[in-house]
Amino acid sequence: MSRGPERAEASGRVALGCIADDYTGSTDVAAALRRAGLRTVLSFGPPEPGTVPPSCEAIVVALKTRTAPVVEAVARTRDARRRLAELGAARLYLKYCSTFDSTDDGNIGPIADGVLDDVGAPLTVVCPAAPEHGRTVYQGHLFVRDRLLSESSMKDHPLTPMTDPDLVRVLSRQTPHPVALLPHATVRDGAAAVRDALDTLRRQGVRYAVADAVCGGDLEVLAAGSAHLPVVTGAAGLAGAAGTIAAGDGRYGTSTLTAPADEAALPAGPGIVLSGSCSQTTLAQVEAARAVMPSYRVDPAKTPDRDGMVAGARAWLDAHAGGGPVMVYSSAEAAERANSPLGPAAGAILEDVLARAAEHAVGLGYRRIVVAGGETSGAVLDRLGVRSVVVAGEEDRGVPWCRSTGGPELALLLKSGNFGREDLLVRAIGGHR
């Protein structure tokens, strides 16, 4: 059932190498680069030799480093950077979450420090703005729609609660290097003004310029004003703008990854939703899915041991195999999670339980796998042995279908916790029965 590595190694025409700190974030940024017109390959972990086609113009390496121990996260990112350099990536983009998911220990600051040290880059831009998803940065403060980050549901995130909206302050706690603001007034003055301001900050010894951006136009200005930097950091918004510049420079204008062809190539077969994300958006999507498909809740309050939860999910899947789309989920409100009998290990245990449920489902013949949550997606794909995918059309903005190119032949939709309309899970699975 598994297909071998595809085609030969990339050949030095890779406009952008991107390292994403979680799996759903990697599909989000891969979709943005593809939309920008770049032929994009997404690899879970550094690409193995022979797995990157020569025609590839952007390579996204997905890592599971957002909440990993700092030393491990930095080491894995540096490895990925070395591999992208071998593959000829002209510039590097570090992709983190549009809600800047991190803790005072990292990992955004330490990862960026490790990469900038390796590349010998004195300064980079930091901008998680993704206006199409309501993430904007103004006066260095991150907003989720009309609320400061610290007043959004991100304050209750199970792994990276975000309680400070001031990104200069947040990042300063994660790095020994100076962090400063690149204000909106400068961005409004255009790309040349941004470039001048970045040069001034560099001369002042600043390493991280936290840039304001409140709309797509601001991101275009920032991308143009930072096009001379070897490393840029942000969410999918700035990456898409940088990708558009790369696609438009004449060398990369012939992309052929059209959505219909890709979608036609997606494997057919029964579909399953696995949801470990606990965001408000996902909780609403899970409710909508529960209303129309059989669902099984992995509930630590009822079965507080890992193997018991796995056994319960497997038995339920056995009983429902062959009967249309199904959902297995652990997603729960903050109040319920706070009383979890699993304690602080709950996140990792539930990721593992859903990953093992996914493995069982594939064994039963499920071929369309929708996963909600970045950490959860990482656990599921690692368990399934999926190492690389081709990115196809988007079901919702930032949520593309992917076709596995190694490991079992699957259609995969990895949904970022905060993304997608309320009926996304229903549409994704229901539309492809």
Ligand SMILES: Nc1ncnc2c1ncn2[C@@H]1O[C@H](COP(=O)(O)OP(=O)(O)OP(=O)(O)O)[C@@H](O)[C@H]1O
């Ligand atoms: N009932 C629960 N109790 C405690 N933790 C849970 C529960 N259900 C899920 N979790 C954990 O919450 C975490 C959710 O993180 P995940 O990255 O999967 O989703 P997310 O943060 O919403 O998605 P994204 O990173 O794409 O925004 C996982 O570690 C998951 O195992």
Ligand SMILES: O=C(O)[C@@H](O)C(=O)CO
């Ligand atoms: O940037 C985002 O919000 C997403 O791509 C993400 O990283 C979710 O994990």
